[in-house]
Amino acid sequence: MALQVDCETFTLPTGARVFTRGGTANAIYAVRRGIVELQRDAGPKTCYRPGELFSYRDIVWREGVHRSDAVALTPVEILRLERLRFLNLLHNHPTLAILLIGQQHERLREQRSSGTCCY
Numbered sequence: 001m002a003l004q005v006d007c008e009t010f011t012l013p014t015g016a017r018v019f020t021r022g023g024t025a026n027a028i029y030a031v032r033r034g035i036v037e038l039q040r041d042a043g044p045k046t047c048y049r050p051g052e053l054f055s056y057r058d059i060v061w062r063e064g065v066h067r068s069d070a071v072a073l074t075p076v077e078i079l080r081l082e083r084l085r086f087l088n089l090l091h092n093h094p095t096l097a098i099l100l101i102g103q104q105h106e107r108l109r110e111q112r113s114s115g116t117c118c119y
Contacts, residue, residue, distance in 0.1 A: 007081040018070035018078055025058035025066045028086045034076030038068040047073065056100060059083045 009032070012018065018029060018036055029036075030053045038046045038054060048054045058066050081089070090097050 006085065007079045009077065009079055011075065011077045012072045013075055014072055016072045016076075018072065018076075019055070019066050021066055021069050023066050025055060025061075025064055026083050027080045028056045028059055028083070029054050029070070030079040030081070032077040032079055034072060034074040036076055036078070037071050037073050039071055040068045052103065053100065056086070059086065 019025075021040070031048050031050050033050055036048045036054065038048070046054075054070065055066065058064075
């Protein structure tokens with residue numbers, strides 16, 4: 001699915017933070033180049049690679065804050081889409097929601113197979 005979306009693009013060096021835990025979650029992010037890792041105090045760390053979206057759960061949950069730190073493991077190019085634009089995008093292109101559910105399903109399968117998923 002190719003969509004034209006007005007979003008911010010920025011680059012960060014290895015080790016830089018895309019966002020920090022506890023910060024206001026008001027955008028969704030996508031990796032265009034490089035690898036980003038979400039880090040928490042407890043639980044598995046999750047890596048995102050080119051073409052993958054992250055932080056969408058943080059912007060749809062009621063708290064409205066990031067639940068983890070997002071750190072560049074390599075030099076990265078990131079796309080940032082404001083929350084309202086993202087929600088409008090989902091409204092206008094509901095198949096995107098299906099793709100996000102599929103991505104989440106794959107993450108859960110990875111966690112289950114690695115033994116890091118708790119029920």
